[in-house]
Amino acid sequence: MKYYTTVFNFLLIIHFSVGIDYDGWLNIKIEHSLNCNTEKFCTRGNISLKSIRSGSSVIDQISFTKEHIEELEQIASIDGFYTIKTVCTSPDNKETEFLSSMKAQSFLDSGLSDVIDAWLLPNGDVMAVSFQVHNSSQALSFGNNNKIHSKFYLRYVEQAPVPDTASYIQKLEREREAREKGEVKDNRSFLAKYWMYIVPVAIFVMISGATNPEPAGQAAR
Template sequence: MARLLPFNIAVVSTVFLFVCTKSVCCNNGRRVGDALDTEFSGFSVPLEHSFEVDDVAKFRVRGALLLKAGREPGVLLNQNQLSEEDRTKLKEVAAVDGLYRIQVPRVFLLADRQTERQMEGYLTAFVRACAMVESHLSDSITLHTDVSGYLIGVSIVTLPGACRGTEVEDEVDLEVFNTTLHVMPPVNATGPGTAWFIERMEQESEKKSKNPQEQKSFFAKYWMYIVPLVLFLMMSGAQDQSGGGGGGDRRAEGRAQQHTGRCTSRVCLTLGPCVYLAVN
């Protein structure tokens, strides 16, 4: 059966008058008969619940979410008391380990944006009915929104959250809801790839600060071996050039070209099996 959201201000006023005579706003410290702030007098969204022995959901009104006027999300919860019939039924559902369900329509939680988008179905959450009974109707409801304030999820937990088999004899403890309401917008988190990269860079920076020797270049590490070797080769080449004469130069050049296959300098010296040095 289709449900019409009570967005008309006159209807809201009527519903609120009925709610305030039988409810306590436990999540914000309001008492029965307290005047409602004008900033919360715009629109309301129904909060419904269902608990059936046959586990077939039949939702009925539990209370109303009153939306704050303005561009910032703000929600006030007003709830009805459980009737004697509902208290008895809830205990029966808890005895057979049934479920307690809640649902809210998918709407904007901003009163100024109610006309921008039509309702698109309902969001549902549930807990075990025995947990609801043993907590004496103490629960926490969280409304999850996207960046625009549109309702995308709902969750409910009881306090405490586990069923321990504790019997609730006094039905007066199951009369008034003790609810904490949260509105949870999305949170921007650091991507896993970026976090890993930053951690890796920090580790490498810390490692280099502990081992400054690793930051030196190849020449800085082995200059004491390279410089004497170069000087020795230069001196050896000069001696060969002065002692060999013109013919010796041509013979040395020919031998160097035979070794390298591409040496065009006047003198080519062999440095081991693979390295050659040409001296003009």
Template sequence: MYFHKKMFKITLCFLFIYFTVARTSNLEHDGSAFIKLQHSLIFDINPVWTERGNISIQSLRLGQAIVNQKPLTLEVQKKLQDLAARNSFYQIKSTVTDNDGSERSFISTVKACMLAESELDDRLSVSLDYMGRIIGVSLIVASKSTCEGAIVPLEKLKTFSTSVYVRHSETGPIPDTATFIQKLEREREAKEKGEGKDNRSFLAKYWMYIVPLLIFMAISSAANPDSTQTQ
């Protein structure tokens, strides 16, 4: 009995800690992050990364971010235009630096023609886990879903117009822990008082097994009358 009471208390403690941490992580955690942006203007198995800019996210919870990107040189504009004309792909590498100094990199790819036809209007989607840690950065061309084959002049490819969208992991419904704990307490008290003991007779408990067995025996006897007479 003492063992069961102890295990019951330990279970309640674990439930309380779990739900408290989950709520705190999802609703109250905040932090900042720095993202270095690099892109590859030649689609290859081993891409060559060059600097594009950086993003400073001051509040992950509120999604407050500052984007810093320099105007593109004429050489970069021509390479982007060439990627779009060849229906090739544009790659971006996002290196995230957390508050603790740790770094992680994410690579995202889009059709270069979509990026060019949108006149470099793109969006970076930053995904967070339930602890507020960045688990993904992806590039999205929101204004284009397909390429129309338009030739974009170089003057339209001067500067990236980038917006940042911070995506929080969805919080599920918070369990009613008070009701659940009360239910466990009632069940425990009922077991201790013996209210949960089954006092039914043997036939009342197992009739669903006995009746099919009797029917099977009756059918078997009717199917083999000779064996009964011989005995």
């Protein structure tokens, strides 16, 4: 199963929860599209967590070579994106893939520093993994040991309540059947029930009285 995300997705619509219902290990394999020869993606590193509830992680990543930097600069020269793929594996051997990206020039300017966010549902399922540039004063030396500086965070997602449409439809159906059978009692007052009949009669009486006044009594002789 593949999901495609960008670094800007989910940041405005996610609600955070205070915990998670499930605990277990999680492994996130990181691949990128730099210096991969004939392959589209090749290994960049790995993030492992013994407990997603604790959030403690171990990050192991390669160092960029001169060839990595040169290719990244070529992508930056055309204002392109540096693309990363993550493969998340959980205890049930379920694998989920995500794609994320960031501006190649921004990644160079940051000194190869990024922030990795993994977004988890309360049941422990990973719904997204995103990468974004981390503002860093780390100077980038074009040698053979350009390390990637990453910060990793688990983000817990609270699922929005789902409307119980079926129950609402059943309630409307029961009310309709009750009205058809005459089982629904009308507790309104007499005026509330028959005002549409009373008001016209009252108006008619008032108009009749105004147009036909009683004649004055004859003077006494």
